[in-house]
Amino acid sequence: MPETTWWKRGIVYQIYPRSFQDSNGDGIGDLKGIRQRLDYLMWFGIDALWISPIYISPMADFGYDVADYCGIDPIFGTLEDFDHLIEEAHAKGLKLILDFVPNHTSDQHPWFQESRSSRANPKRDWYIWRDPAPDGGLPNNWISNFGGSAWEWDEATEQYYYNAFLKEQPDLNWRNPEVRKAMYDALRFWLNRGVDGFRVDVIWHLIKDAEFRDNPPNLGFQPNQAEINRFLQVYSADQPEVHEVVSEMRRVLEEYPERVLIGEIYLPLERLVTYYGQNLSGAHLPFNFQLIHTAWNARQIAALINEYEDALPEGGWPNWVLGNHDQPRIGARVGPRQARVAAMLLLTLRGTPTMYYGDEIGIGKVEIPPEAVQDPWEKNEPGLGLGRDPQRTPMHWDGSAQSGFTRGRPWLPLDPRYPSCHVEGLRNEPTSILMLYRRLIELRRQHMALSIGRYKPIPTEGDVLAYERQHKAERLLVALNLGEKPHTFLLPDGATGRVLLSTGLDQGGETTGAQVHLRSDEGLIIALQG
Structure with missing residues (x-):
């Protein structure tokens, strides 16, 4: 596909719908709420939600336990609400990507109700049923990602x-072709x-070992880790046959013009890139969560970028992610000053960036009181800090009660710092993190070097990460100081430059000599001359 394809040059913005905007006062975000905020997304500059x-x-x-793949849960609205949302989004030039959950259903799905009957x-055979082991125990040692055995006994059918x-x-x-057909039909329902x-x-x-062999023990397991890490997931995931399934999904999407297939994959780079498929027949964008x-170290990140670029198959398009609904926010991981540097990193690397709602206003770590915990993982394995x-x-x-999210009681508590950290206020602060994100997005649109240009690493030392984008x-x-001390470095090839943007939003237009000074926790984008 050409480099001007929308999902290559564009920016994806993830919305966790329960938490974006509530339109009816029940404390839970919904589709009408998202519609109310489309103008904000346009102003902000993203391309796809x-x-x-x-x-x-x-x-x-x-919601990751689906009881009907072709319906909208009443919490979020109706199919009519969805149709209005996608119509309005398209009218405003925005693309819309849906989450698809094919590995498992809810135990309330009619398919499973039939299967267990x-x-x-x-x-x-639409689900995975096994007899007990010869000694009467569990079929094997596979662990649930949320803790405990991954096998549940069904008394009625004794499996x-x-x-x-x-x-x-x-x-x-x-492995059942009828399952595949049903799921591909669900994809077409939404594509249509x-x-x-x-x-x-x-x-x-999606595919498990056909022989259901025990996973080998993880010799590096530590007691403070999630229980899933007790064994290496050699046989319960990432099986060779899964690539056939991914290619089949890709072919379904190719029945429609310019659709994108993104795969959630938490694997090392050498295994991640195999999900592009032979001759790029797999996922368009196997999600790259390495950042x-x-x-958060300049040398390690520089090595990571180089390793990723080298591992990509010919023609494979890169992508980068700083956070999502399963991982601690970037502001919580690196602090508010480096969160600005991270924004510049995300929006200037080669490849498609995916943002997570709220990062643009600097939401950090929000403490959840024990009585307010909702996440089932935290409830299953309390005390390990696994809660999402x-x-x-x-x-x-805004600065009103419940920050304009709802007129009711929110399903999760808001960050108590919201009175000084909200869209309405930050839009009026010229140097806010929100305005930094918006300016970075504007710059990315103005300069094709930042969206589709080549990537060239620049040798540096210490806390400085630098690279060129060329078109x-x-x-x-791009020069990023990931440390607290100022640094000076030389521009490559004896060039001089002009500062296009600083993460402080207090520089722009200044010319530089061959030597550039980076303040602590600062990033610069410099147009090279000569």
């Missing part, structure tokens, strides 16, 4: 079913309504 699951669900895992039911997450989320059997693509949840989990898990509620708290829109005759240098 990705909405986390809105399907009919009992909400055991807040009898061993002879035609849908029995175990497999659940990689909650017992309320039984895994589908993707105009959806521009899908982010596919835990795509690397989330790499230490802190990154799912409501968006801050035709244009050369832009």
Whole structure:
């Protein structure tokens, strides 16, 4: 696909719908609420909104337990509300990406209700059922990602079913062609309504080892880690046959013009890039979460970028992510000053950037009182800091009660700092982090070097990370100080430059000599001359 394809040059913005905007006062965000904020998204400058699951669900895992893939849960609205949302988004030039959850359904899905009704039911093989081990114990040692065994005993049919997450989320059997057909038909249902693509949840989990062999122990496991790390997930995920499934999904999307397939994949780089598929027949964008898990250190990040660029298959388009609904916010990980540097990093690297709602206003770590905890993972494994509620708290829109998110009681508490951290106020502060993000997005649109240009690393030392972005005759240098001490460095090839943007938003237009001074916690974008 050409480099001007929308999902290559554009910016994706993830919305966790429960927490973006509530329109009816029940304390939970909804589709009408998202519609109310489309003008903000246009002003901000993003190209596509990705909405986390809105399907009919009992909400055991807040929408990632789907009971009907072709319906909207009443919490969020109706199919008519969805149609209005996508129509209005498209009218404003915005693309819309849906979350798709194919690895498992809710245990309330009619398919599972049929499957568990009898061993002879035609849908029995739609899920993964196993007899007890010869000694009467569990079928194997596979662990749920949320703690405990991944096998749940069904008294009525005297077999175990497999659940990689909650017992309320039984895994589908993707080796069954009828399952594949049903799920691809669900994709077409939304594609026919105009959806521009899908982010596919835990795509690397879809196929399990055919022999259900025990996973080997993880010799590096520590007691303070999540229980899932007790074993290496050699047989319960990332099986070779999964790539056939991903290619089939890709072919479904190719029945429609310019759709995008994004895969959620938490794997090392050498395994991650295999999800582009042979001859790029897999996911368009296998999500690259490496920045989330790499230490915030200039040398390590520089090595990571080079390793990723080198690992990409020919023609594979890169992508970068700083945070999402499952991971601590970037502001919580690196602090408010470096969060500005991180914004410049995300929006100047080669590839498609995905932003997470609220990062643009600097939401950091939100403490959730024990009585307000909602996340089932935190409830299953308390005390390990695994809860995902802190990154799912409501968006801050203004300084009013509940920050304009709801007129009711929000489903999760707001960050108590919201009176000084909200969209309305930050729009009026010329040097705020919100205005920095907006200016970076503007600059990215103005300079093709930043969106589709080549990436060239620049050797540096210490806390400075630097690289060039090049398109035709244009050369832009990005220099990021990831430390607290000022640094001086030389521009490459004896060039001079002109500062286009500073993370402090207090520089722009100044010319430089061959030597550039970086203040602490500062990033610069410099147009190179000569």
